[in-house]
Amino acid sequence: MNGTPNPPPHQPGERFTVADRGAFARLLSGVAPESVDLELLSGPGRQVFGEVARTANGAGTTAAFERVIADYPDKEQILLSVLRADPNAPPAEVKPPRFRLIPARDMLAREHPKALVGGLFYLDSIAALTGSHGTGKSFLALDAALSIAADLRFLGREVIQGPTVYIVGEGGSGLRQRLEAWQIARGTEIPDSCYFIENMPQLADLQDVTELLAIIAAMPVKPVLTVFDTLSRAMVGREENSSKDMSLVVAAAEAIKRATGSCVMFLHHLSRVGQTIRGHTSLPAGIDTEIKLDRVKGANLITLSCEKMKDGPEFESFHLVTRQVPLQGARSSLVLDPAEQTVVSMSDFDSQVLKLLRETFGAMGATTSNWQRVCDEHKVSRTSYYRALDKLSGLDHLRCRKVGRSITYWPKELAPADAISPKELVRPEREVAE
Numbered sequence: 001m002n003g004t005p006n007p008p009p010h011q012p013g014e015r016f017t018v019a020d021r022g023a024f025a026r027l028l029s030g031v032a033p034e035s036v037d038l039e040l041l042s043g044p045g046r047q048v049f050g051e052v053a054r055t056a057n058g059a060g061t062t063a064a065f066e067r068v069i070a071d072y073p074d075k076e077q078i079l080l081s082v083l084r085a086d087p088n089a090p091p092a093e094v095k096p097p098r099f100r101l102i103p104a105r106d107m108l109a110r111e112h113p114k115a116l117v118g119g120l121f122y123l124d125s126i127a128a129l130t131g132s133h134g135t136g137k138s139f140l141a142l143d144a145a146l147s148i149a150a151d152l153r154f155l156g157r158e159v160i161q162g163p164t165v166y167i168v169g170e171g172g173s174g175l176r177q178r179l180e181a182w183q184i185a186r187g188t189e190i191p192d193s194c195y196f197i198e199n200m201p202q203l204a205d206l207q208d209v210t211e212l213l214a215i216i217a218a219m220p221v222k223p224v225l226t227v228f229d230t231l232s233r234a235m236v237g238r239e240e241n242s243s244k245d246m247s248l249v250v251a252a253a254e255a256i257k258r259a260t261g262s263c264v265m266f267l268h269h270l271s272r273v274g275q276t277i278r279g280h281t282s283l284p285a286g287i288d289t290e291i292k293l294d295r296v297k298g299a300n301l302i303t304l305s306c307e308k309m310k311d312g313p314e315f316e317s318f319h320l321v322t323r324q325v326p327l328q329g330a331r332s333s334l335v336l337d338p339a340e341q342t343v344v345s346m347s348d349f350d351s352q353v354l355k356l357l358r359e360t361f362g363a364m365g366a367t368t369s370n371w372q373r374v375c376d377e378h379k380v381s382r383t384s385y386y387r388a389l390d391k392l393s394g395l396d397h398l399r400c401r402k403v404g405r406s407i408t409y410w411p412k413e414l415a416p417a418d419a420i421s422p423k424e425l426v427r428p429e430r431e432v433a434e
Contacts, residue, residue: 120157135295166194202235226256397412
């Protein structure tokens, strides 16, 4: 194959065959080029395969492949198709069909999705923990990875024990303190089967994904959870709002899921407007589970809510409390624990503000200015009113409806059917008074 000529310019719209893509995937996984029957490949596929094999010289095949297709106008689509190809599938004499008929009984006989963490995360899925900065995503994901590896209940829920891989892109310098705090808080040693990677693989980079898959393949037991902390660190230099870039990232997550059967978890931030998952719509469409974290203003609480659950029923929102764990010297770190009912109960002051809304306005509801005016008559300052409004919204005691720039509030139990939670609004506590 040393005499293979350089491939001609790739024409837009030209596609490699299934056999071509499988051959490329086999080559990148380390299979000897001589084991691939070139007669099964198309003309363009044979030329590219030969050029990669010739220039790689047994090493750096991924870099050689990317170099060969660097000038192709549909390079990203080629990379995407190779990521999705199965390198373990034997080369077929006849091009395998892309589609096949599956009897309904065969579909019915398939296993139900297995919960990795009861009611929260599932094996063989892609999940996202989302939230604004400072909502505890990393602390929660680290707790999940350690608890699953150690076969401990996580947030009071049963887990399937197995190895976990935590890939650190943010906050790596404080990881030791978090691990020490976890040992103290959970009363056990760090499990050896929880592994860490400190250099974040770039999920839109074929070479990085190939190397990551090789590392995971070398593990004695495949992981049941693979965490990327955070998604933005795993796509540096790429555009989150780009369909092309985000599709490559989702395809890489699918390749990891397919190779391991694990839950592949992204930690990701929310958009500033609308507080929804950030990035192109191919991300929320491509994940199976999204769990959102919100910090309750004026309280030591974080709310966990289910934004998407493809493989099971959505869970009711619940609260976590942040706990400071003192370490040796003046150091400390945080852990998150399920909140007790006494923690999430309202203070007497919050109860008074809610009582004024309920008893003064009832099922009619009250605009912010009217509710605040009544509070003022009862010696509740404007600042104190807004602090209580934040607390009541976070504890899910209110419902509201927005018309123009005015918002009407009701106690949850008296609200009309079309009223929504204040948490679904953007900064509802600061609308203009009528």
